[in-house]
Amino acid sequence: MQRDGNQKELKLSGSDITKDRHNRVLKDKEEIVPSVEKEASSRKLKMETQNLNFYYGTAQALKNVNLPIRENHITALIGPSGCGKSTFIRTLNRMNDIIPGIRIEGKVLLDGIDIYREDIDLSALRRKVGMVFQKSNPFPKSIFENVAYGLRIGGVKNKNILEEVVEKALKDAALWEEVKDKLHTSSLDISGGQQQRVCIARALAIEPEVILMDEPASALDPISTGKIEELILDLKRDYTIVIVTHNMQQSARISDYTGFFLLGELVEFDQTSKIFTNPKDRRTEDYVTGRFG
Amino acid sequence: MSRSFSKIQGYTFSGLTLLASLVIVAMLGVIVWNIFINGYGTLSWGFFTRAPEQGMTAGGIFPAIFGTVALVILMTIAVVPLGVLTAVYLHEYAKPDSVIARLVRAAVGNLAGVPSIVFGLFGLGFFVHFVGGGIDKLFYPGEVAWGQPAIIWAALTLAVLTLPVVIVSTEEALRAVPNEYREASYALGGSKWLTIRKIVLPHSVPGILTGAILAVGRGAGEVAPIMFTGAAYFLPYLPSKLNDQFMELGYHIFVMSTQSPDVEKTKPILYGTVLVLLILTFILNLLAILIRSKIRTAQRRAR
Ligand SMILES: Nc1ncnc2c1ncn2[C@@H]1O[C@H](COP(=O)(O)OP(=O)(O)O)[C@@H](O)[C@H]1O
Ligand SMILES: [Mg+2]
Numbered sequence: 001m002q003r004d005g006n007q008k009e010l011k012l013s014g015s016d017i018t019k020d021r022h023n024r025v026l027k028d029k030e031e032i033v034p035s036v037e038k039e040a041s042s043r044k045l046k047m048e049t050q051n052l053n054f055y056y057g058t059a060q061a062l063k064n065v066n067l068p069i070r071e072n073h074i075t076a077l078i079g080p081s082g083c084g085k086s087t088f089i090r091t092l093n094r095m096n097d098i099i100p101g102i103r104i105e106g107k108v109l110l111d112g113i114d115i116y117r118e119d120i121d122l123s124a125l126r127r128k129v130g131m132v133f134q135k136s137n138p139f140p141k142s143i144f145e146n147v148a149y150g151l152r153i154g155g156v157k158n159k160n161i162l163e164e165v166v167e168k169a170l171k172d173a174a175l176w177e178e179v180k181d182k183l184h185t186s187s188l189d190i191s192g193g194q195q196q197r198v199c200i201a202r203a204l205a206i207e208p209e210v211i212l213m214d215e216p217a218s219a220l221d222p223i224s225t226g227k228i229e230e231l232i233l234d235l236k237r238d239y240t241i242v243i244v245t246h247n248m249q250q251s252a253r254i255s256d257y258t259g260f261f262l263l264g265e266l267v268e269f270d271q272t273s274k275i276f277t278n279p280k281d282r283r284t285e286d287y288v289t290g291r292f293g
Numbered sequence: 294m295s296r297s298f299s300k301i302q303g304y305t306f307s308g309l310t311l312l313a314s315l316v317i318v319a320m321l322g323v324i325v326w327n328i329f330i331n332g333y334g335t336l337s338w339g340f341f342t343r344a345p346e347q348g349m350t351a352g353g354i355f356p357a358i359f360g361t362v363a364l365v366i367l368m369t370i371a372v373v374p375l376g377v378l379t380a381v382y383l384h385e386y387a388k389p390d391s392v393i394a395r396l397v398r399a400a401v402g403n404l405a406g407v408p409s410i411v412f413g414l415f416g417l418g419f420f421v422h423f424v425g426g427g428i429d430k431l432f433y434p435g436e437v438a439w440g441q442p443a444i445i446w447a448a449l450t451l452a453v454l455t456l457p458v459v460i461v462s463t464e465e466a467l468r469a470v471p472n473e474y475r476e477a478s479y480a481l482g483g484s485k486w487l488t489i490r491k492i493v494l495p496h497s498v499p500g501i502l503t504g505a506i507l508a509v510g511r512g513a514g515e516v517a518p519i520m521f522t523g524a525a526y527f528l529p530y531l532p533s534k535l536n537d538q539f540m541e542l543g544y545h546i547f548v549m550s551t552q553s554p555d556v557e558k559t560k561p562i563l564y565g566t567v568l569v570l571l572i573l574t575f576i577l578n579l580l581a582i583l584i585r586s587k588i589r590t591a592q593r594r595a596r
Contacts, residue, residue, distance in 0.1 A: 093480065095476065095479065095480060098479065100388070122484075123484055124482070126480055126481065126482045127481070127482035130480065130481070131480040133473065133477065137471070137474060137476070138477075139478075139492060140496065140591075149481055152491070153478075153484075154482065202477075202481065203480070203481070206482065
């Protein structure tokens with residue numbers, strides 16, 4: 001009961017990514033989405049980049065990327081390493097902001113709102129658009145404290161709520177059965193695959209709407225990888241997922257849409273089946289058939 | 294022929310380096326041995342619990358131990374927050390090449406190289422006369438309450454002296470916090486401040502502790518900075534207020550070795566005091582080393 005109340009609170013603070021709430025968001029929605037029909041289509045498009053250019057200093061890492069991200073679908077990004085996949089996915093929750101000397105042009109829309117607008121509250125944005133990193137990076141704290149971290153810094157202190165949320169998140173991350181008896185051991189004392197699922201649980205605990213995953217299984221053995229892939233497919237029901245992978249089989253197995261990056265360009269974007277069976281661009285074909293990369 | 298000559302040169306040189314190293318070990322050995330042999334006999338329960346008697350030719354060193362501990366605690370309370378805040382600013386907030394950061398770094402570096410007697414004079418001029426005298430002028434007109442040598446001014450002077458140690462160790466600890474932890478915190482909606490408070494600082498505690506212990510070890514052995522700012526030759530009472538004077542081990546050694554009415558009678562006590570000071574600094578350094586190696590292994594385990 002109590003938990004519901006609190007979650008609503010969390011949701012509220014998470015659902016508005018602008019600083020001066022309601023007015024602005026509503027106004028924007030009205031401007032951008034005037035008709036019922038558009039409302040429906042924007043519901044399907046959870047995020048979208050428009051003419052996105054990205055620079056590290058003077059080096060351009062993304063070139064005019066236009067990529068739609070559909071709600072409750074899995075969008076995979078593939079391409080050889082160094083082609084800008086990580087850079088791209090990190091523009092979606094503004095993780096690149098930390099890096100000095102970067103410059104960005106174009107728009108990144110979340111529910112129709114440009115997340116690079118001046119008045120965006122970064123914390124709220126990142127609670128809405130969660131992230132799982134390539135190298136699993138649990139804090140050197142207990143499993144419980146790792147998963148509870150997002151709530152704690154969001155100001156949740158009630159122990160019952162924390163316990164419930166942690167349990168749910170660990171269940172959603174398909175890890176509960178394995179760790180329920182050792183929630184208070186260090187998260188560094190479990191296997192790599194389990195650590196990565198702790199990181200996923202940690203991201204799920206704050207109930208994001210979009211989850212970004214940058215090669216979440218690249219450092220794991222095949223069994224752990226299989227578990228993570230299964231998990232991602234499960235999560236699709238409740239979340240919109242963007243996943244970077246340099247493993248084409250993985251992309252083919254789990255994703256609904258696939259974007260192929262090459263040298264900072266989005267060469268081709270389509271339904272995954274089309275990308276793998278009937279690519280339009282020669283370079284995509286070469287890549288998915290393994291002729292390079 | 295020239296080849297065999299250069300071979301001989303090589304052997305000679307490597308022999309010299311070994312000799313130089315051995316000389317250092319031998320010197321340390323002689324010093325420690327000398328102090329131990331001469332001081333060991335003096336150590337007794339009474340030596341630790343009694344005050345100096347009969348013009349320092351009998352009795353113990355309790356007031357000096359008490360004063361040293363009090364001094365060092367006050368110094369730590371002053372230096373750790375200041376040092377940690379400075380290090381956090383330098384490492385977490387300032388851009389590495391910003392003017393302020395460069396200025397602070399240069400100041401810290403130069404501070405570390407200043408002879409300690411200069412700190413003593415600085416403490417006398419700044420803390421005792423300027424700050425203390427200022428307080429007197431404002432709140433105690435016509436009296437001398439704070440504008441005189443006192444334990445608080447000595448502690449603050451030592452804090453300035455040990456500031457670089459704390460800043461450098463803290464920065465080292467901050468640098469050792471993996472960036473992935475910071476990123477993970479940001480990705481969960483953590484602000485910079487929350488990330489520093491909940492992730493970065495807790496992870497740095499052992500390093501900060503090392504810095505504090507090194508500072509204490511350094512501060513506990515210094516005489517010059519406290520000589521004009523608060524240490525007393527002899528006091529019949531223990532310091533109980535911040536503006537009291539105090540006795541201190543290092544200064545007590547200095548006093549006994551230069552002012553004793555009977556050098557021969559004072560000698561065992563002198564050696565005993567030196568031994569106590571030596572053991573104290575040794576334990577502190579050992580503690581710092583242990584903590585540091587513990588962090589290292591913990592961090593290696595963290596990946
Ligand atoms: N922090 C950075 N600073 C400068 N250049 C970077 C940085 N991160 C990545 N790059 C460059 O940007 C390009 C794209 O990198 P990245 O997005 O990591 O590619 P991918 O994830 O596809 O392997 C590469 O050329 C890389 O060297
Ligand atoms: Mg990458």
